[in-house]
Amino acid sequence: MQFGLSESQEILKDNARKFFAGECPLNHVRKLAETGSTYDADLWSKMAAQGFTGIIFPEEYGGMGMSAVDLSLLMEEAGRALVPGPFFATVALAATVINAVATDAQKKKYLAPICSGEARSTLAEIEAGAGWGARAEGKTTVVNGRLTGEKLFVPAADVADFLVVAAGSGVFAVQRNAPGVSVTPMPTMDLTRSVYAVRLDNTPAEKLGDASGMERATDVATAALVAEMVGGMQRILDMTVEYAKTRKQYGKAIGAFQAVQHQCADMYLETESSRSAAYYAAWALDHDPAQAATAVSIAKMYASDACRTVGNRGVQVHGGMGFTWENDLHLYYRRAKASETMLGDATFHRERIARLVIDAPGARPQGVH
Amino acid sequence: MDLNMTAEEQQFRDELRGWLKANVPADWSAKREDPLETRFEYLRTWQRKLFDGGWAGISWPKEYGGRGASLMQQVIFWQEMALADAPPMANVLGLGLIGPTIIGFGTNAHKQRYLSKILNAEEIWCQGFSEPNAGSDLASLQTSARREGDFYVVNGQKTWTSYGWIADWCEVVVRTDPNVPKHKGLTVMLLDMKTPGISVRPLRQMTGESEFSEVFFQDVRVPVENVVGEVNQGWEVALGTLMHERGTFGAGLQILYRRNMERLIELSHELERDGRPAAQDPLVRQKLAQCYAEIEIMRLNQMRAFSRISATGVPGPEGSIQKIFWSELNQRVQQVAQELLGPYAQLASSSSDAVDKGAWAYGYLRSRGNTIEAGTSEIQRNIIGHFVLGLPRSY
Structure with missing residues (x-):
C-alpha cells in the first residue's frame, strides 16, 4: 500500500501547474470574468494539444487512457488556477457519461471530437423539482425520439456543440443548433463558470443509453470536482498565509497573532483532509468499485463544507482587503460556493452516505484494501 | 498511488488473521469493563501472547525482538486487530513513543537492554x-x-x-x-x-x-x-517522541472509533424515535453520516501520513493535524452518541438501565481530555502555523 503520488503522477501535476500558470494566469481569468464570457478558444485548443480533453478516455477515441486519479490531479491544478470555461462540463461531465453509456459508433461520433478538442459539450440533468440524483422526478418528455422540457443550471451550454441530456430513463445527445433548443444565461455568483437554462421543444435527440449507467460517470465527475475544489482551497490558503506574513499591525506581521495563525492552521487541516478524501475517491473509482460511491460522497460532503469554511477564513484573515473587488480572493470564494452545491451539497451526500452505510445490511466501516 | 496490498502485505494479513482467529481471547468482551488494574494485567498477558507469536513491534528491527516489517504492515496489524475485536496491548507508551525514540536516538546498548522488554510487556x-x-x-x-x-x-x-x-x-x-x-x-x-x-x-x-x-x-x-x-540536546530527542505521539499514535485509536461507529449504527436501528427506528430520522442520519465520513477521513489522512513517513523515515510537524483531527472528532462522535441515546446516554455503569454498561457516559467524559492530552489543540495549531506554514512564532 502506498498512498502518495507516483513519479509520473507528480510529473503530470507539475506540468499541469506550469501549463496553467503560463497559459491561464489569474489576471487573464479576471479579464474573462469581467467581460462576462468564460470561454477562451485559444486556451481551449492549447489544453486539447496537451491531451487534457481526452485524459481518461480510451486511446481508440483519441484519448490518453489515464486513470481517474490522473484526471483529479489535473483538475486540482485547474482549480488552483481557477481555469474558467467549459473544461469541467465537457470532459468531466459530458464525456464521462458518453463513455459510460454510448455505443462504439456513438463514441466515435461524440467522444472522439471531445478528445481531439474539436467539440465542447455539457450535461443537462437537473430540473425544477428534480435535483441531483433525482432523475426519476424529471418532467422532460421523450416522444418519438424528440425531447421537450427545461433543464436548469447547465454549465457551459452556450459554447457546447452538443448536449448530453438525461430524460426519463434514458440519456440523449442533442445538437446545440437543433430545432427547438434555446439557451438562456442564469447569472450566478460564480463569474468563472457560467450556467444556463436549456429549453427543449420537440427537439430531435439521439439516444445514447440508459440513465442507470450514469451513476459511476457522475461519481467520476464528482471526484474530479472535489479535486478542483482542493486546488482552490490550496490557493486560498497560500494567498492567506502570504498575506499574514506581510501585512503588519501593532508593529508585526498579523500571522504572529494566534487568532490569525489558528485560522490558517485550520485552513491547512481542512485542505489536507479534503485532499486525502479526494485522492482516495478517485482511486476507488478505478480500483475498488464496491467502496467507490461511499468514498466519492464522503469526499464531496467534506469538501463542500471545507471549501466554504476555508474561503470564509481566508477572507476574514485578509480583513477589508479580502472584501474588495480588486483582490482575487472573491473569484475563488464565488467558485467555491458554486462547487459546494454542484453535484450535491454536504447535506445531499450525507443522506447518500446514510443510505449506503446505515440502511445497507451488514454495513460497516471499511478496512484496508 | 496504490492502496491495494502487495503480495507480501496480503500474505502478512492472511497469516495474522489466522493467528488472531485462533488466539484472541473469548472472554475479552466480559473483561472490557473491569477496573483499570485488573484490566491492565489482562492486557499485559495478551501482549505477551502477541509477542510470543511474533506480532509485537511489527516495524521494529528483528534483532531487538521486532518483526522487521514495514510501517504499512504495522497499519495492517492495527486494522486486523480491530476487525478481530482483539484487546489492545498493555504497554501503550513503550510501543508507541518510547520504543521508537530509543530506536531513533538510543545506543546499541539501549536497544539491546530495553526494546524486547517493551515488546513483551515485561517492563511498562x-x-x-x-x-x-x-x-x-x-x-x-x-x-x-x-x-x-x-x-x-x-x-x-x-x-x-x-x-x-x-x-x-x-x-x-x-x-x-x-x-x-x-x-x-x-x-x-x-x-x-x-x-x-x-x-x-x-x-x-x-x-x-x-x-x-x-x-x-x-x-x-x-x-x-x-x-x-x-x-x-534532549529537546531534539523529546521532540522526536512528541512527533511520534502526534503523528502515528492516533492510528491505534481508529480501532476504537470504528467500533464506536458500528455500535452507534446498530443502536440507531434498535432505538425508537417518534414511533420509528432512529435510523429513519433524517437528522440522526445526517449526524451519523457526518461521523462515519470523518472517521474514514481520519483513516485516509493517517494513510497518507504513513506513506510519507515510510519515505522519509520520521514523522514531521504536519502530524499535528492528526492529533487535532482524532481528538476533536472523538468529541463530536461522543456528542452525537449522547444525542442519539437521549437521557439514557448519561447513565453510569452502576445503573441497570445503562446502555452498553455506561460506556457512552464514560466515553463522553473521557473525550473531554482528548484536546488537552498529548499537546493541546492550541499548541498543535501553533506548530502548524509556525513549523508547517512558516508563519512567525507566536510565543
Missing part, C-alpha cells in the same frame, strides 16, 4: 515530560539533574504521567544546564521507577479513574549511560 513505560509549571511550555521544565561521578542526581516533579502508577521505567526530560536558554539545557534519560527517592501519587480525573499520576523525584540516582542522545 511512562513518559515524564509535563510539570506543574511546564505544560504547553514544556521547555521551561525545572526538574534538575546534577552530575555526580557516574550518576545524575534527579530532583523535581512530573505530572499528568499516564501509567505512572504501574510503570517500571520512565523516559524523563530533565534540566542538566540551568545557565543556557531553556531549550539548550535539557537532557533525556531512561529512569528506573524502582530507584529510591521516587514517589508516585495517582491523580483522579473527571471520569473517576486515575490513569495518570504525579511523580516526585528526591535525589534519584540515574546512571550516566541512561542518557539518550547527547547531554543538553
